Amino acid sequence: MTLRTKPRKRKMTRRQFTRLLLTGAIGGSLVVAELASRPLGLIKWFGVTFKRISRGFGNASKVAIVSAPSYDVDLLTPLKTAWDLIDAPVIAGKKIVIKPNIIYNLPDRAINTNASVIEAAIQLLQEKGAKEIVVAEGTAYQRDLTDLLYTSGIAPMLQLHGVNFVDLNHDDIVKVPSKGGYTGREFTWMPKTIADADLIVSMPKMKTHHWAGATLSMKNLYGIVPGVKYGWPKNNLHVTGIEANIVELYETMAPQLAIVDGITGMEEDGPLFGNSRNSQVLVVGTDLVAVDATCCRLMGIEPDSTHVKHIWYADWLGLGVMNTDKIKIVGVPINTVRQVYAPPPNLDQELKRY
Amino acid sequence: MATDFSDVLQLGYDYLANSQNNDGGWGYRRGGMSYVEPTAFALLALFNKLGAGGQDVPEKRYDAVKKGMIFLRTQAHADGSWGVMPADTGASWMTYPVVWLLNVLLKIPELFSYYGEPEDQDKRDKAKAWILSKGREPTVDDTTYNQVEKLFQIDSNFRGFSWGPGEAGWVIPTSLAVVGLVVEDPATMRETVEIKNAKDYLRDRACPEGGWNVGNPYMLGKKLPPTPDATTFALVAWRTTLTASDFGPNIDTVDKGVAYLESYFDTSNSDHTVALCAWALSLFKEADAVDNYRLHLVRGLTSGDKIFTYKGQQVTKRTLAGQNKTTGDWVDSPFTTAIALLALSDDRYYLDPK
DSSP: OOOOOOOOOOOOOHHHHHHHHHHHHHHHHHHHHHHHHTTTOHHHHHHHHHHHHHTTTTTOOEEEEEEEOOOOOOOHOOOOOOOHHHHOOOOTTTTEEEEOOOOOOOOOOOOSSSSHHHHHHHHHHTTTOOOOEEEOOOOOSSSSOOOHHTTTTTTHHHHHTTTTEEEEEOOOOEEOOOOHHHHHHHEEEEHHHHHHHHEEEEEEEEETTTTTTTEOTTTTGGGGGHHHHOOOOOTTTHHHHHHHHHHHHHHHHOOOOEEEEEEEEEESTTTTSSSEEEEOOEEESSSSHHHHHHHHHHHTTTTTTTOOOOHHHHHHHTSSOOOOGGGEEEEEEEHHOOOOOOOOOHHHHHHHOO | OOOHHHHHHHHHHHHHHOOTTTTTTTOTTSOOOOOOHHHHHHHHHHHHHTTTOOOOOHHHHHHHHHHHHHHHHHHHHTTSSOOOOTTTTTTTTTTHHHHHHHHHHHOOOOOOHOOOHHHHHHHHHHHHHHHIIBBBBBOOOOOHHHHHHHOOOOTTTTTTSSSSSSSSSSSHHHHHHHHHTTTOHHHHHHTTHHHHHHHHHHTTOOTTTOOOOSSSEEEEEEEEOOOOOHHHHHHHHHHHHHHHTTHHHHHHHHHHHHHHHHHTTTTOOOOHHHHHHHHHHHHSSSSHHHHHHHHHHHHHOOOOOOEEEEETTEEOOOOOOOOOTTTTBBTTHHHHHHHHHHOSSSTTTTTSSO
C-alpha cells in the first residue's frame, strides 16, 4: 500500500511577499500616474519632464523691448533695433503669414493691432527678403471683416504696400494632427494659408483678458482656426479648456515670431471693453512663452497659474520659458516701462456682483 | 417704376454656372475648395429662378444644378447630417442650409421633376431629425443657467441651434436652422415647440439698440454692438416665422433690427455685407426703398473710388465694386453672388416654395 501524502502547500517567503507587494505597488502607481496625467499621458509626462530639465542647461530666451512713443512716428527703426537684439529667424525666401489681432470696432477702444505696427512689420520682413507676405485673420465675432479692415486703417495700408489679406475663416482648410494631446482632439482643421506658411508671425495687441488673464501672442492664435468649422465666436475652444486649447494650438502651429503692439495696450475688461494704457513699447521675440510672460510683467501681472494659466502651462510643458532667470530682456529695461494695468474682472466676483 | 434687374440676374446665374468646381460644389471664392454652405446657397439662388418656370433653362445651368445636387447628396452622412466640406466626417451647421434647399426642391413639383431624386425625401427627413435632436443646443443645469444669466444677461431656457453638436446655440446657425425647418410647412412648423423656442431665443439675444451679433448682447454687463451678418440671417428667419401673434415684443425686435441694417447699409465698404443687407431689407421694406438698395448693390460705387487717408497719404480704394458687368459676379465669390441674386429677385420661391 502506497501512502499518499497531501501535496504540501508552498508557503510564500517573506522576501517573495515583499517582492510581490513592491511589484504591485509600482504597477499600481504607474496605472494611477497614467490616469492622473491624462490627457497628457505618462510617456508625454516623462518627455515634458526631460524637456524641462534639459532646458535648464540651455540659453536664456531673448525678448526685446523697444520704445515707440506713438503710432504716428517711425516704427520701422525701433522694430529693426529689436530685430537686431534677438536671435531672429531667417526670413529670406520664405512665405510669411502675419497674424494680427482684429476683433471689433468699438469707439474709443484700443482693441485691434494697429495698422502702423503691421506696416512696420511688413516693411521689415520685405527688407529681410521675404518671398511672400500675407496678412491673415479669422475674426471671432463676425463673418465678414471687410468693414473692420477699413475702419482700422488696415485695408488702405495693405493696398499701399501691395500685400494681400486672407480671411482665415473662409479659407480652404486641411486637417492637421494636433500636437500635445491636451484637448483630446486628434486633429485640428487649419486654414491652408497657415498650413502652407514657412513662418507665422503672431502680432497681438497687449491686453488683459477676462477669461484668460491676458491675451498676447499665444492667445492670438485662436484667430487662426477657421470659423466655418469652429463657428463664431469659436466658443468651443473656450469651453473645452482655454489653457489646453491655447497651448495645443501653439504647439501645433509653431509660430516662430511674436511682435506685440504694446504702444497702446488695454487694461481691465479686455479684450474688448477695457481702457487704454499707453505703454509705448514694442515687444519682440521668438519664444512666444517668454514674450507673453514679459508682456504680463510689463502690465504688472504675474504670469503664474493663478493669473495667466496658459503661460504657466506652456512653460510647464517645456514649450518656452516664463521665469525671469531664463529670459534675457534686451533693449529697454523692463522696470523703466512697466505700468500696473488694472486687472481683468475676476469671474467669481462678477458672479457675486450681479 | 421698379428697375428691371432681369439682365443682371441672368448674368449672375451664368456666373454661378461658370464658377462651379469640378466636383459639383461651390466655394466661398471662385476656385476655392467646395463647401456645403455656398453650394446650398448657389443652388437656392438658381432654384429661385427655376421655380418661376424652368422650361427654358440654358443647358449649362441645368447641368450645374444637377451636378450641385449630386455633390450634396454624396456628402450626406449616415446620421442625416452634413459636414462643412467633403473631407469633414463630423456633423455640422451646414446641415441647416441643405435642409432648406431640400425643402424647396421637394415642394416645387416642376423643380423636383428636373432635379429631384427619390432619395431626397429620405435625406430631408433624416436631416430634419438630426437637426431637431443634435443641432439644438443642449439644456443646461441650474448652476450653468445662473452663471450664464449673470455674465451675459441671456436666458438659457431659450434654446437655439449650434455650429456643432453638443455646443451652445448662436444667432446665425439658429436663424439658418429656423428657415431650413420652417419652409417645409410654415403653418405647422411655426407652431412647434422648437421653432417657438428658437424665436424666443432670437428675441432674447437681440442687442438692446437693435440688430444681432453672434449671440451675446451683453458681455459682463456691457453692451456688445450688433453686426450686419448676424442681423441679416436673424431677419430672414423672422421673415419666415412672423405671425399675428408676434405683435408686441417680437415685432419691435424685428423693427429695430431692420432699422439697424438701414443705418449700416450706406456706411459699408463691403460688397458681401451690402448684399446681405440688401437681401434682408428687400424682405421688409417698401418697393421704392428696395429698388434703391438693389441699385446700390448692382452699381457699387458709381461716383468714383473712395479715398482713404493713411498717414497723410491718400489711398484710392475700390471698396464697393458692385456686379462685375462682364462676368456677372460680386467680388468673384459664388457665395456673395448667390446672396446678391436672392436680394435682387422678386421671386420668393426660396422662402415660400409651392
